[in-house]
Amino acid sequence: MKKRTVGSFDGPFAPMLDLFVKQKQALGYDYVGGYNALHVFDTFSKRYEVKNYELSKEIVLAWSQKRPNENDTTRSARIMYLQHFAIFLNSQGYSGYIAPPQKYHFSQHTAYVFTKAEIKKLFISLDQMEYTPNSPYRHLSFPLLYRMLYGCGFRISELLNLTVGDVDIERGIIHIHDSKNGNERLVPMAATLAARCRTYTESVHNDHEEDFPFFFKKDGTGYCVSNIERHFREQLWLAGIPYLGKELGPRVHDLRHTFICHRLNQWAKEGVDLTAMLPILSKYVGHTGIASTQYYLKLTAEAFPDVLEQMDELTGHVFPEVGGVMYEE
Structure with a gap:
């Protein structure tokens, strides 16, 4: 796997940022998103006088401010990356202020399952x-x-x-x-x-x-x-398939949702043990964990109510109930 070259940081946290990203990559992560966000932070931090790699509350709160035309997803991600860096600094014996958890209103898409x-x-x-x-x-x-x-x-x-x-x-x-x-x-x-x-x-x-x-x-x-x-x-x-708008789709990504739901539906009809197959499906589509795939049990049952009973028999009391409309992108 290609790795992002580390060593281009030049702000007051540069050595620690280099070490942090290299540590992430050593664990098997490419960390492209984190690298990009922290590279912007590296430039941002040059506005402040930093001693002994101290990530102060002032710097963190300033970084956390919402930018013009920035959506909540992007803002949440860059704050998260700095939280992780602060935890790393603390583990290395330096002082890092960790931004408190914040509630965001995310624009939520409703998954569309094609017939x-x-x-x-x-x-x-x-x-x-x-x-x-x-x-x-x-x-x-x-x-x-x-x-x-x-x-x-x-x-x-x-x-x-x-x-x-x-x-x-x-x-x-x-x-x-x-x-x-x-x-x-x-x-x-x-x-x-x-x-x-x-x-x-x-x-x-x-x-x-x-x-x-x-x-x-x-x-x-x-x-x-x-x-x-x-x-x-x-x-x-x-x-001749209606487009219902940005929130309801269908979107290109809904073809991925449809693949997963159609596969689960087929397995349910065949009486396949979903408790055994769900981890395999999770790996096949590139989910980081089975929790991301569990959402599709509920989505499949909603799209194919005729197999609801079979799915309940195959998965009842095994997987936690999944609510809401959040799902893996």
Whole structure:
């Protein structure tokens, strides 16, 4: 796994920040998000006179102030990273003020679970895409990209970061690097999806090096998430699937939710022991722990009420009840 190079901090906490990030990486985390946030803090801290690496209450409270146009998720994350750094400073014998827990109002999305009929309509519409000179590869890339999102439950960022070398077309395995929380994993595909990847690779990647983007634009660069989100809403309209707005979706990420729910639904119908399979599914989709996957038991029961009784029999008194609408992104 590629690691973020440490050593570019130059503020009053630079040596401690270097040591802290290196410690995180030694534990197996890429820590890209933390590095980026702390790099900004490194510059921010130059405004203050700091002695003996003391992270004062004044500095922490100033850092915690809400910025113009900053959403609560971003603010919460950067405060969290500084909390972790303060704990580290204390463990090293220095003084670090730890910001108190704060309540935030997060914008919550309602997960949308596609029906099998909607998935079929979406793929039919995608397969009707035609060649255009401005985007000569899109009609080949997008039908595969959306099938991979639904067929393996990938996050869209994971697919857009793929290179040619990450896709083993012979064994049908995808190598995910630097995923959410700095994790990496190997993801085997179904034979039909692996065959599509093989056909696509042979069509567009004959002369490309292993570090070339697997999904790429005319200029050879990769797509960004906003490109895909915009196209996805267009594709929903062409497929006759209503877009219900930002909060209700459907969003690109809902294809990941749908993969998980459809898999749980199928297992429940087959009478599979979900207590045994849920940890496997959790690892397959890249959750950091089984708690993130437990949400989908409730979501699946809501989407497929006809299997509610089977799921209750398979999971009753084993998993805690999951409430609310929060779920892993």
